[in-house]
Amino acid sequence: MIIVHHLENSRSQRILWMLEELGLPYEIKRYERNKATMLAPPELKQVYPLGKSPVIEDDGQVVAETGAIVEYLVDKADGKLGAPANRADALRYRFWLHYAEGSMMPPLLLKLVLARIPILGKAATKKIQPMIDVHLDYVESELSKRPWFAGAEMTAADIMMSFPLEAARNRGGLNESRPATIAWLAKVHARPAYQAGLKKGGPYAYA
Secondary structure (H helix, E strand, C coil), X not given: CEXXXXXXXXXXXXXXXXXXXXXXXXXXXXXXXXXXXXXXXXHHHHCCXXXXXXXXXXXXXXXXXXXXXXXXXXXXXXCCCCCCCCHHHXXXXXXXXHHHHHHHHHHHHHHHHHHCCCCHHHHHHHHHHHHHXXXXXXXXXXXXXXXXXXXXXXXXXXXXXXXXXXXXXXXXXXXXXXXXHHHHHHHXXXXXXXXXXXXXXXXXXXX
């Protein structure tokens, strides 16, 4: 049985969604953020030295980092939600799988951190927004060409992209001016597996 160490309002919500899509049995161990610092509780360090979420345990193996977990689960499910057979689609799949955390999340996280700095933070976030807009425009152009990030079918690349785009909707300037992206988010949120993961995961501010 897979154990998901799930932190509220975090990237680990994607893992619950993915497990629901794959139909793999799992248990959730929930962790609440510190109300003052919004950081993960120290108990998570007993599972993973960095004290971050998501982390899963499966057959005695501890797997951390969302992308690594996603690839692990694709393998466990015999390739379901993995790279499409078409070579061009497979390349897009790998690109978006890594783009989510490698390129899109850093400026969003930077904006969140800067916004918490009194006085100077507000001015600093204005300089970050153009960086985010470049990514949002790129995503919009790509989703205008195809229904899912890799091609005609949903893959794990879409699961990886859900959190940065939900964060962008919440605090990064994503709105109806980018209709293809908004439509993609609505389609994701309407999926029964997404709703099931949301129900099991508890508080999540970005859905």
